[in-house]
Amino acid sequence: xxxxxxxxxxxxxxxxxxxxxxxxxxxxxxxxxxxxxxxxxxxxxxxxxxxxxxxxxxxxxxxxxxxxxxxxxxxxxxxxxxxxxxxxxxxxxxxxxxxxxxxxxxxxxxxxxxxxxxxxxxxxxxxxxxxxxxxxxxxxxxxxxxxxxxxxxxxxxxxxxxxxxxxxxxxxxxxxxxxxxxxxxxxxxxxxxxxxxxxxxxxxxxxxxxxxxxxxxxxxxxxxxxxxxxxxxxxxxxxxxxxxxxxxxxxxxxxxxxxxxxxxxxxxxxxxxxxxxxxxxxxxxxxxxxxxxxxxxxxxxxxxxxxxxxxxxxxxx
Amino acid sequence: xxxxxxxxxxxxxxxxxxxxxxxxxxxxxxxxxxxxxxxxxxxxxxxxxxxxxxxxxxxxxxxxxxxxxxxxxxxxxxxxxxxxxxxxxxxxxxxxxxxxxxxxxxxxxxxxxxxxxxxxxxxxxxxxxxxxxxxxxxxxxxxxxxxxxxxxxxxxxxxxxxxxxxxxxxxxxxxxxxxxxxxxxxxxxxxxxxxxxxxxxxxxxxxxxxxxxxxxxxxxxxxxxxxxxxxxxxxxxxxxxxxxxxxxxxxxxxxxxxxxxxxxxxxxxxxxxxxxxxxxxxxxxxxxxxxxxxxxxxxxxxxxxxxxxxxxxxxxxxxxxxxxxxxxxxxxxxxxxxxxxxxxxxxxxxxxxxxxxxxxxxxxxxxxxxxxxxxxxxxxxxx
Numbered sequence: 001x002x003x004x005x006x007x008x009x010x011x012x013x014x015x016x017x018x019x020x021x022x023x024x025x026x027x028x029x030x031x032x033x034x035x036x037x038x039x040x041x042x043x044x045x046x047x048x049x050x051x052x053x054x055x056x057x058x059x060x061x062x063x064x065x066x067x068x069x070x071x072x073x074x075x076x077x078x079x080x081x082x083x084x085x086x087x088x089x090x091x092x093x094x095x096x097x098x099x100x101x102x103x104x105x106x107x108x109x110x111x112x113x114x115x116x117x118x119x120x121x122x123x124x125x126x127x128x129x130x131x132x133x134x135x136x137x138x139x140x141x142x143x144x145x146x147x148x149x150x151x152x153x154x155x156x157x158x159x160x161x162x163x164x165x166x167x168x169x170x171x172x173x174x175x176x177x178x179x180x181x182x183x184x185x186x187x188x189x190x191x192x193x194x195x196x197x198x199x200x201x202x203x204x205x206x207x208x209x210x211x212x213x214x215x216x217x218x219x220x221x222x223x224x225x226x227x228x229x230x231x232x233x234x235x236x237x238x239x240x241x242x243x244x245x246x247x248x249x250x251x252x253x254x255x256x257x258x259x260x261x262x263x264x265x266x267x268x269x270x271x272x273x274x275x276x277x278x279x280x281x282x283x284x285x286x287x288x289x290x291x292x293x294x295x296x297x298x299x300x301x302x303x304x305x306x307x308x309x310x311x312x313x314x315x316x317x
Numbered sequence: 318x319x320x321x322x323x324x325x326x327x328x329x330x331x332x333x334x335x336x337x338x339x340x341x342x343x344x345x346x347x348x349x350x351x352x353x354x355x356x357x358x359x360x361x362x363x364x365x366x367x368x369x370x371x372x373x374x375x376x377x378x379x380x381x382x383x384x385x386x387x388x389x390x391x392x393x394x395x396x397x398x399x400x401x402x403x404x405x406x407x408x409x410x411x412x413x414x415x416x417x418x419x420x421x422x423x424x425x426x427x428x429x430x431x432x433x434x435x436x437x438x439x440x441x442x443x444x445x446x447x448x449x450x451x452x453x454x455x456x457x458x459x460x461x462x463x464x465x466x467x468x469x470x471x472x473x474x475x476x477x478x479x480x481x482x483x484x485x486x487x488x489x490x491x492x493x494x495x496x497x498x499x500x501x502x503x504x505x506x507x508x509x510x511x512x513x514x515x516x517x518x519x520x521x522x523x524x525x526x527x528x529x530x531x532x533x534x535x536x537x538x539x540x541x542x543x544x545x546x547x548x549x550x551x552x553x554x555x556x557x558x559x560x561x562x563x564x565x566x567x568x569x570x571x572x573x574x575x576x577x578x579x580x581x582x583x584x585x586x587x588x589x590x591x592x593x594x595x596x597x598x599x600x601x602x603x604x605x606x607x608x609x610x611x612x613x614x615x616x617x618x619x620x621x622x623x624x625x626x627x628x629x630x631x632x633x634x635x636x637x638x639x640x641x642x643x644x645x646x647x648x649x650x651x652x653x654x655x656x657x658x659x660x661x662x663x664x665x666x667x668x669x670x671x672x673x674x675x676x677x678x679x680x681x682x683x684x685x686x687x688x689x690x691x692x693x694x695x696x697x698x699x700x
Contacts, residue, residue: 046481090666096673099420099481100620104665107613111658118653119372230655235489242482281497288489295483296476304479 011145017270019150021263026161027052027220027233029258031240033168034080034212036249041205042185042307046102047087049237050109051210055080056217057113060228061120064130072130072222073157073215080214081207088206092199095311106237114230121228132226133157157223164212169251181205185305188312198312213237239288242295248302257294264290353675354621357667365660374650382649383642396641397634398533399599403428403591403611405536405633408618409543409626410584416547416624417559419577423469423484424588425612426491427462431589432596433498434461436603439519440503450519455593462589463582465491470581474574484581492608499604512604521598532594536630539587543626556580588612614640617665636661 031048038045045051058079063072087105090096117123133156141152172178183191184201192198220236221228239261247254264287271283366376387393407424414421435458442450469483496511505514521530547553559566559576567573591611600606618636622628643657 090670090673094670094673094677096669100669101666103422103616104662104669107617108659108662108666111655111662115368115653115655115659118655123653235485238482238485241479242486245479245482279497279501281493281500284493284496285490288486292472292478292483292486292490295486296472296478299477299479 013270015145015147015149017263017266018147019153020266020269021259022150022154022158023224023262024265025255025258025262026155026158026224027216028236028240028243028261029165029216029255030161030219031213031216031237032243032247032254032258033165033251034209034216035241036209036244036247036251036254037181037212038084038202038206038209039244039308040181040185040249040305041202042188042305042310042312043088043091043202043206043209044098044102044309045084045087045105045206045209045213046099046241047105047109047237048102048213048240049233049235050105050107051080051083051087051213052217052220052233052237053109053113053231054083054217055214056221056233057116057228059214059218059222060130063222063226064121064128067131069131069133069222069226073160073218076218076222077211077215080217081211083214084207084210085203087210088203091311092202092206095313098309110231113228117228117230123230127227127229130222130226133223155224157219160223161219164215165251165255169255172251182305185307188307192312192314198314202312213240216240239291242291245302245304246291246294246298248298249305260294261287261291353671354623354668357671358664360667361660361664364663365656368656368659369652372652372656374652379646379650379652382646383639385642386645387638387642393638393641393645395527395529397638398529400637400641401633402533402536402598403595404615404618404637405630406539406591406594407584407588407611407615408622408629408633409539410587411615411619412622412624412626412629413543413547413556414580414584415560415619417556417576417580418563419559419580420481421466421469421484421581421584422481422616423465423486423488423491423612424584424615425608425610426484426488427465427585427588428592428595428612429488429491429495429608430465431458431462431585431592432603432607433495433503434458434464434589435593435596436503436513436516439516439597440514442519443517445518447518447520447522450516451521451597454516454519454597455590458589458593458596459586460589462592463586466585466588467578467582469585470578473581474578480577480581488612495603495608503603505602510604512602515601516597519597520601521594530594530598532598535590535594536633540626540630547626588615591615614661617661620665621668 031052035045035048055076059072059074059076061072062075063069066072083105087101090101091098114123117127121128135153135155136159138152142148144152180191180196180201183194184196184198184205188198191201217233221232225232240258243254243257243261246257268283268286271278271286272280362380366380369376369379385393387397407428411421411424435454438457439450439454442453445453465487466484469480469487472478472483473480499511499513503513505512507514521532523529524531524534547556555566555570555576558570563576566576592607595611596603596607614636615633618632619629621636622630622632639661640657643652643654646652647654
């Protein structure tokens with residue numbers, strides 16, 4: 001009897017945890033998918049967190065001023081691409097050190113958005129709020145036990161993220177350009193000899209990756225929270241980089257990793273309120289501990305793109 | 318021999334470019350890196366000026382306030398030195414790691430854990446004389462920081478986890494650890510705030526005749542020692558060689574992964590030392606003032622110091638002068654700290670961009686000389 005009661009409670013419990021997990025996976029997963037694209041072309045963008053913050057803030061401002069969160073998401077995408085173009089100009093065209101430039105971008109993103117937020121929106125503890133997109137509830141399907149809530153009763157931005165993820169999985173599976181992308185990241189000399197411009201492919205991949213990272217920032221800030229705070233991503237951009245390793249540079253693996261992280265994050269929130277003997281700070285650290293362990297087990301088998309962070313020089317240049 | 322399309326047309330350029338007096342001065346400036354650094358800082362200050370204008374202040378006046386408050390006043394000098402101490406100590410450890418191509422981004426976490434272990438040891442040793450407590454606290458801080466660095470190092474070396482990711486994720490674990498430690502086991506029962514007891518007898522005394530704590534001396538002793546080790550010892554040579562070509566080092570000199578492990582643990586130990594010095598010299602307690610981002614600012618310090626101990630020293634002084642002055646400007650003019658932090662990040666980006674442009678100039682130059690030499694040696698070679 002008691003066991004049955006616990007079971008019922010735990011199914012409902014896990015249903016809400018899974019639903020929250022999907023919600024929390026949206027932003028970090030999108031950022032990781034973006035980072036995957038530029039890493040597969042051989043460009044490491046450690047400034048992912050900075051891109052998310054800058055684009056997310058721009059998206060928030062657009063959403064707040066116009067009242068349209070969808071415009072905010074679009075602005076996030078465009079600003080992400082713009083920041084990506086600047087980053088690519090530095091690391092792909094000028095061949096500046098990718099690690100240091102990326103760190104500079106990450107630090108700049110935190111500081112600059114904090115500055116802008118303070119100047120424009122006061123930067124107080126009760127930030128102004130912008131409207132967020134609603135949820136779509138699909139009748140009947142949403143009542144499926146355990147999974148219904150997480151798959152068929154989600155925020156519209158979650159469906160958008162799932163849609164883009166599926167699009168990416170299909171596109172990268174079948175496309176000729178995937179081969180070019182991987183050739184540039186694995187064997188740039190061969191790609192060059194085959195007549196593809198390594199610089200152009202890396203540039204486009206970096207812009208595309210940053211566009212998705214920008215969208216990721218906007219998904220979180222514009223699509224889910226509706227407000228901005230200093231360093232609101234709280235290092236999610238770096239977790240996304242870890243997820244790329246965990247997912248072994250494949251979109252499906254990355255989506256899975258993002259879901260795992262999201263569910264852990266959701267559990268963490270719930271455990272914090274439970275009165276257990278384990279201090280709640282442990283649960284705050286838990287997603288990072290698990291990510292670290294998961295990456296540790298993933299890294300040995302995973303092989304990063306051979307040309308990652310190595311600038312390409314043509315012989316004749 | 319390379320096929321360069323303009324190989325035959327360059328012999329005259331070879332002689333002219335070699336003897337041009339202006340270009341040697343330019344080249345000397347480029348080689349020493351000072352021109353690059355100065356240019357990057359000026360460029361970043363110009364961008365900063367735009368931001369200051371936007372806030373509605375006069376950039377020249379703001380920069381004047383920053384300069385006078387940090388360097389032309391006794392209290393400014395004191396604050397600059399005290400702030401430069403943790404930045405410089407962490408920065409030297411990071412410079413060692415970065416020079417070898419090992420990216421320790423998690424000094425913030427190593428500092429936090431160093432401060433925690435230091436306060437734990439200092440708390441139980443209160444009966445001992447001050448000097449004993451200080452030495453024990455320093456060693457405990459270094460051990461704590463080294464441990465945190467070594468965990469990341471273990472994951473990096475044993476499981477091939479990217480060092481950036483390993484060290485950084487350890488920060489996100491250290492932060493909740495700090496919050497728990499000051500909330501439960503090490504909490505000062507006398508207050509409601511989440512903070513530890515004070516260091517008591519473990520507080521660092523001031524240098525005689527000043528109000529600067531002796532922790533500053535640690536930096537002043539560390540800098541020449543670190544510079545000597547880097548330039549004149551086998552260890553320093555291995556670090557530099559590892560940065561240039563790690564496989565050459567692994568083939569001949571050192572077991573793979575050994576040097577990255579040592580460097581992550583060592584830079585962690587220095588971050589932990591900084592954690593203790595900041596605790597016993599300034600904060601007096603572990604609490605909300607412990608994790609204020611020194612570990613991240615020290616990354617900028619190491620990069621601006623171009624991963625050389627002497628350079629790190631001046632970068633630490635310069636950056637902390639900027640921070641101290643900016644804090645004064647914040648008090649008197651209401652300028653946000655985020656503005657200063659933005660300018661610092663822009664400096665970093667400009668320095669790497671400048672470095673890349675510099676390398677491109679050097680590359681172009683050497684290719685032109687190579688092409689010209691080849692053309693002179695083989696005048697009959699078709700273009």
